[in-house]
Amino acid sequence: MAKRKTKRTTNPEHPRLPVLKTYKMFVGGKFPRTESGRHYTPRVKGRGLGNFCLASRKDLRNAVVAARAAQASWAERSAYNRSQILYRIAEMLEGRRGQLIDELEIQGATEGQAASEVDQSIERVVYYAGWCDKYQQVFSSVNPVASPHFNFSVLEPTGVVFHVASENRPLLGLLSLVLPILAGGNTVVCLASSTRPISAITLSECLATSDVPAGVVNVLTGQLAELSAHFAGHREINAIALDRPPRSKNSIAQSIRETAADSLKRVHVYNLNWARGENQNPYLIRDFCEVKTVWHPVEQISSSGPGY
Amino acid sequence: MSLANSNIETNLTMKPTLDPNWPSSPALESRDSVRLAKSYGLFVNGEFTPSSGNRKYWTINPANEQRLSRISESTAGDVDRAVQAARNCYEKQWSRLRPAERGKYLYRIARLIQERSREFAILETLDGGKPIRESREIDIPLAAAHFFYYAGWADKLPYAFPNRKPQPLGVAAQVIPWNFPLLMAAWKIAPALACGNTVVLKPAETTSLTALLLAEIIQQADLPPGAVNILTGHGPVGQALVEHPGVDKVAFTGSTRVGKSIQRALAATDRRCTLELGGKAAHLLFADAPIDQAVEGVVNGIYFNQGHVCCAGSRLLVEESVSDEVIEKLKQRMGTLRVGEPLDKNTDIGAIHSRQQWNTIQQYLESGQADGATMYQPDCPLPKSGFWSRPTLFTGVSQSNRISQEEIFGPVLAVQTFRTVAEAIGKANNTRYGLSAGVWTTKGSRVLNLAAQLKAGVIWANSYNQFDPASPFGGYGESGFGREGGLHGLSAYLTY
Numbered sequence: 001m002a003k004r005k006t007k008r009t010t011n012p013e014h015p016r017l018p019v020l021k022t023y024k025m026f027v028g029g030k031f032p033r034t035e036s037g038r039h040y041t042p043r044v045k046g047r048g049l050g051n052f053c054l055a056s057r058k059d060l061r062n063a064v065v066a067a068r069a070a071q072a073s074w075a076e077r078s079a080y081n082r083s084q085i086l087y088r089i090a091e092m093l094e095g096r097r098g099q100l101i102d103e104l105e106i107q108g109a110t111e112g113q114a115a116s117e118v119d120q121s122i123e124r125v126v127y128y129a130g131w132c133d134k135y136q137q138v139f140s141s142v143n144p145v146a147s148p149h150f151n152f153s154v155l156e157p158t159g160v161v162f163h164v165a166s167e168n169r170p171l172l173g174l175l176s177l178v179l180p181i182l183a184g185g186n187t188v189v190c191l192a193s194s195t196r197p198i199s200a201i202t203l204s205e206c207l208a209t210s211d212v213p214a215g216v217v218n219v220l221t222g223q224l225a226e227l228s229a230h231f232a233g234h235r236e237i238n239a240i241a242l243d244r245p246p247r248s249k250n251s252i253a254q255s256i257r258e259t260a261a262d263s264l265k266r267v268h269v270y271n272l273n274w275a276r277g278e279n280q281n282p283y284l285i286r287d288f289c290e291v292k293t294v295w296h297p298v299e300q301i302s303s304s305g306p307g308y
Numbered sequence: 309m310s311l312a313n314s315n316i317e318t319n320l321t322m323k324p325t326l327d328p329n330w331p332s333s334p335a336l337e338s339r340d341s342v343r344l345a346k347s348y349g350l351f352v353n354g355e356f357t358p359s360s361g362n363r364k365y366w367t368i369n370p371a372n373e374q375r376l377s378r379i380s381e382s383t384a385g386d387v388d389r390a391v392q393a394a395r396n397c398y399e400k401q402w403s404r405l406r407p408a409e410r411g412k413y414l415y416r417i418a419r420l421i422q423e424r425s426r427e428f429a430i431l432e433t434l435d436g437g438k439p440i441r442e443s444r445e446i447d448i449p450l451a452a453a454h455f456f457y458y459a460g461w462a463d464k465l466p467y468a469f470p471n472r473k474p475q476p477l478g479v480a481a482q483v484i485p486w487n488f489p490l491l492m493a494a495w496k497i498a499p500a501l502a503c504g505n506t507v508v509l510k511p512a513e514t515t516s517l518t519a520l521l522l523a524e525i526i527q528q529a530d531l532p533p534g535a536v537n538i539l540t541g542h543g544p545v546g547q548a549l550v551e552h553p554g555v556d557k558v559a560f561t562g563s564t565r566v567g568k569s570i571q572r573a574l575a576a577t578d579r580r581c582t583l584e585l586g587g588k589a590a591h592l593l594f595a596d597a598p599i600d601q602a603v604e605g606v607v608n609g610i611y612f613n614q615g616h617v618c619c620a621g622s623r624l625l626v627e628e629s630v631s632d633e634v635i636e637k638l639k640q641r642m643g644t645l646r647v648g649e650p651l652d653k654n655t656d657i658g659a660i661h662s663r664q665q666w667n668t669i670q671q672y673l674e675s676g677q678a679d680g681a682t683m684y685q686p687d688c689p690l691p692k693s694g695f696w697s698r699p700t701l702f703t704g705v706s707q708s709n710r711i712s713q714e715e716i717f718g719p720v721l722a723v724q725t726f727r728t729v730a731e732a733i734g735k736a737n738n739t740r741y742g743l744s745a746g747v748w749t750t751k752g753s754r755v756l757n758l759a760a761q762l763k764a765g766v767i768w769a770n771s772y773n774q775f776d777p778a779s780p781f782g783g784y785g786e787s788g789f790g791r792e793g794g795l796h797g798l799s800a801y802l803t804y
Contacts, residue, residue, distance in 0.1 A: 138470070141794065141795060141796075143776070143778040143779045143780070143794055144778050145774070145776035145778050145779050146453070146776055146778075147774060147776065149771065149774060151776070151778075151779050153779070153780050153794065153796065156760075238785075251576065253575075254575045254576045255575070256575075257571065257572075257574070257575035258572050258575040260571075261568045261569075261571035261572040261575065262568060263740075263786065264564070264567065264568060264571065264583070264585070264785065264786045264788065264789065266789050269578070281471070283472070283804075290765065290784050291765065291780050291782065291791050291796050292759075292764070292765060292766075292767065293765065293766050293767070293779055293780050293781070294759045294766075294767045294769060295766070295767065295768045295769060295771050295774050295779070296755065296769040296770060296771065297770055297771050
């Protein structure tokens with residue numbers, strides 16, 4: 001098992017035996033192991049990272065049930081409240097900064113890379129926390145129709161999103177899509193990086209102790225190839241965020257899109273360098289929103305024009 | 309906008325005394341201003357050309373089953389040719405044109421449609437069966453308005469997408485349905501051209517005539533050859549077009565079944581796609597609504613264009629305390645609707661679009677009765693030839709009946725009742741579709757609550773079936789994705 005960096009020891013002559021961690025998933029605000037009892041051991045430079053849950057179809061379905069149950073009340077919160085809840089995540093991450101850096105190093109990053117990824121991740125949380133109560137004004141409109149109607153368009157969340165997280169940026173990549181998905185009022189089930197799953201689990205622990213309601217974020221660990229047909233076909237999932245080079249891995253994007261067509265899911269494939277500043281933007285929030293347009297007649301007694 | 313302008317207060321508390329069999333003098337629109345060719349070719353690279361396969365089929369008038377003209381069936385070679393023409397034009401001319409100039413071409417098209425609107429209206433009614441009043445007052449003016457609206461966007465795109473650099477996608481493949489032939493062509497072509505793309509459009513096989521007249525206008529407007537290409541023919545032509553490797557963008561309006569097959573067919577590509585598909589919209593009618601006005605709106609919502617409307621209000625959820633009154637008034641109002649010759653300016657309900665669609669509607673009428681619902685149709689006379697369906701209302705419908713779950717695409721209304729707001733919302737949202745919904749109440753806070761709770765892309769409150777080029781249109785769930793109209797409609801045709 002991978003060794004953690006020990007900065008201080010109490011007694012150099014008698015090094016203590018570290019306590020190893022059992023890694024669990026994060027579903028409905030709880031930390032279950034997989035119901036299937038299966039595990040896998042990702043390795044970095046030949047060393048195993050630990051025994052991680054190999055999520056089953058049943059685990060996936062449980063996570064979707066949790067995400068669906070949480071969705072309406074998450075969307076109904078005021079934008080200001082969602083903003084504060086997201087900001088609280090940044091506070092939690094700041095406190096775990098050291099641990100998050102250590103774990104990225106264990107998963108293969110250099111010290112510099114790890115520190116930079118963690119810092120950018122925290123900045124990104126603050127960035128999207130600020131968007132929660134602003135994107136609606138940027139993207140909404142009052143539409144100047146010719147007839148005497150008041151007509152406006154607003155964004156609403158698409159619903160439950162399944163997110164296949166970045167393989168290579170286990171923390172920054174995951175947050176770079178989870179945050180806009182949450183900001184827009186959706187709930188999410190994430191499949192963590194399969195080769196570097198530790199950061200997603202530590203992030204889950206931060207979320208569990210933050211103000212994010214149970215079920216709003218759910219994190220599974222496991223294999224994309226094993227789960228893709230199940231989430232692509234699940235009718236309670238409304239959209240898929242696939243963070244993969246579009247045509248890699250025997251065209252997993254293709255098979256996901258094919259199956260997703262049965263329920264007309266919105267499938268977004270991303271292949272962005274999340275370290276770049278321009279790849280944080282409110283257009284990612286809009287990707288997981290639907291435009292709703294509302295018409296209402298305007299009384300035509302004292303005026304004769306259409307109104308707006 | 310069609311049967312009654314919803315902003316005009318109506319007060320039909322008295323029972324209408326109009327006898328449905330009361331004869332009216334025919335007020336037929338003259339066909340004189342329309343000259344139909346014996347047959348039509350394809351419009352490729354700015355010219356009308358025969359299909360390479362030389363196969364033709366008849367397009368008929370559904371009101372009398374008479375043959376109108378022969379339409380060319382495109383081949384795979386024609387699809388190649390059209391996509392190539394669109395590509396050439398995109399690379400050499402259209403994408404290099406100054407945006408303001410692109411806009412001026414679109415303004416020209418808008419004006420030419422207005423100038424020739426009479427021809428367009430008559431052709432639309434002859435070929436599709438819709439009442440001339442609707443073609444003249446809705447389809448054609450709205451089509452012109454779409455070109456006029458998007459013309460102005462051509463040189464203003466950076467203002468629509470802050471902090472981005474919008475760029476055209478390339479060649480857009482567009483496949484449209486038969487229910488609003490010219491209007492759907494305008495919805496597709498106008499934003500595509502405004503954003504700097506070129507177009508290959510396939511109209512529905514049964515309604516090619518106005519698309520081909522539009523091609524003539526595009527020639528008259530002197531657009532660069534290849535900017536717009538129009539391929540006629542049946543489903544396989546559309547399939548070959550959307551799957552053609554030279555296409556950068558697919559836009560489809562039509563059935564959910566075909567929409568899914570397109571999404572599946574494009575799975576191996578990163579081609580952009582927008583789908584505007586079916587619906588099963590519900591009206592929610594509350595006891596505090598102005599009942600007469602609401603009845604007028606419900607009638608407009610389902611019987612407009614024979615119910616051949618993706619956003620047709622095909623379900624009525626009415627609050628139990630007023631359901632008897634509402635159903636009685638609906639029946640009275642249905643009794644005054646005139647079904648018949650679409651070219652007659654008195655006609656409210658025209659011809660069912662095709663024998664195939666007529667068969668589909670009959671199957672649903674049988675299914676509704678077999679499931680135990682009670683069917684009502686007014687006793688109105690129907691013409692001898694052609695395809696006709698009386699306006700139909702089902703009561704005693706349950707949530708699981710096919711007539712309350714599946715899109716019929718005909719003049720058939722399924723009525724259910726509710727007691728609480730929560731029940732109404734639950735029933736309205738109990739559908740895979742999510743295109744539109746109607747709300748009838750005088751309570752402002754309830755309008756705004758329901759507008760937020762109903763899972764649909766368009767909410768018509770105390771109104772129904774309103775359309776405007778500035779207003780985004782499109783659905784949730786299995787009604788498709790992407791929006792047409794307004795600033796939102798631009799993003800389907802841009803990359804950044």
